[in-house]
Amino acid sequence: MNELVLVILLTLVAAAGTAVVMTNAPERQAVTYAFFGITLTLLFLALQAPDVALSQLAVGTAFVPLMVMLAIRKIRRGRS
Amino acid sequence: MNYYPYFVAGWLLLIGSLGIVRSRNLVHGVVSLAVAQAGTYVLLLAVGYQRNAPAPVFGSTKKPSTNVVDPVVQALTLTDIVVSATVTALLLALAMQIAKRHGTVDPDELRALEG
């Protein structure tokens, strides 16, 4: 059962990571990256690493996507 | 399943690198780099995993036992996640500066500007 959960989560992480890279528009990437962060958090929990999961949850789903969105907004405004 | 987690880690590294290579936007490149970096987290935690063992956190009531998942790789991973986020911030700041100076964040257009 544990094994099955791990296989599913690992596959999900690989798929989500691929989706982030294949998303060409950076503003949509902020959203896919946040989703990728959630799948990583779940994987870390399943791998018995609550400390790491906490770290990933705070950084991967809030901090980094927020910075990416702000950076895109600035770059867009500079160009138009 | 004996090696599958390692392959997932390798996949993340390669797909992230591919993202950097085919990127048409520096911000896209930075996010792809973050994906490649996540590969190292998966690899480290996979190395330290032990089947049917609890987390290496005993709380205030449990007595310590060595039958847990490896805490050393977890310590390496958790600091790196936070530190790498600020490195991502530094790279995004660079991209913003480049956009300000050159008016584009496409690596190919930037090369053309250099002449």
Next chain:
Amino acid sequence: MNRGVRHLVFLFGGGLVAVLFVLGALGMPKFGSSNHPYRDRSVHAAAEHQTPNVVAAVNFDQRGFDTLGEESIFFASVIGAAALLRPSKEEREERQESGGGLRDVMASTRFAGYVLLPLTLLVGLDVVAHGHITPGGGFQGGVVLATGFHVLYVAGRYETLEKVRPVALFENGEVLGALGFAGLGFAGIAISGSFLSNMIPVGGWGSFLSAGTVEVLNFAVGIEVACGVIVLLSHFFEQAIRLRDRGQAQS
């Protein structure tokens, strides 16, 4: 190098890495095996210093010097990003309300933001304070504290956020956290002869004041990370919302 050549080079290099990686992975111990020599040693060392969270013991006690290095990378990145994002001469500040964040927020959303703020701050503080016993610590708690702060942006206006966020104060806080970490290291030399040695009495298993320096270092890192992330986000917000190039048309 044009795109075609670049892709070819990657195909060659990436393919080679893939082959080597698969060969290397097949030579590794199987996933989930029970042979972890480092684990056995670090659990014993953590138990000796009364630290139930072995991960925190590894980070702040057993390899404290490495963590000082990581923390320095954090410190340098924040300073570097802050220097890059300083408003330049060509930019001017925009003070009218239009750029000031999300207007037309639903009252319920605003209310949720105000309720969530103290909650997240409390959770962040708890994560830092009990990092030596339960999952958590300065790194995670610091990020939770800093992002929790920005719930205020969702709650309504950038101005509210600015009022409760004196950036200069947080810049000093970041320096203070970094200095605290290094200072504790030197205190270790003075008291027991080695850098970052655990020289504070370790107390009883699982009690709040236990684990010696692990707890104090957790707080130092917590302060540094929380302040560093707030400084970073404030610069990003300023760039994205407040500043625009001189002479640029208003949208």
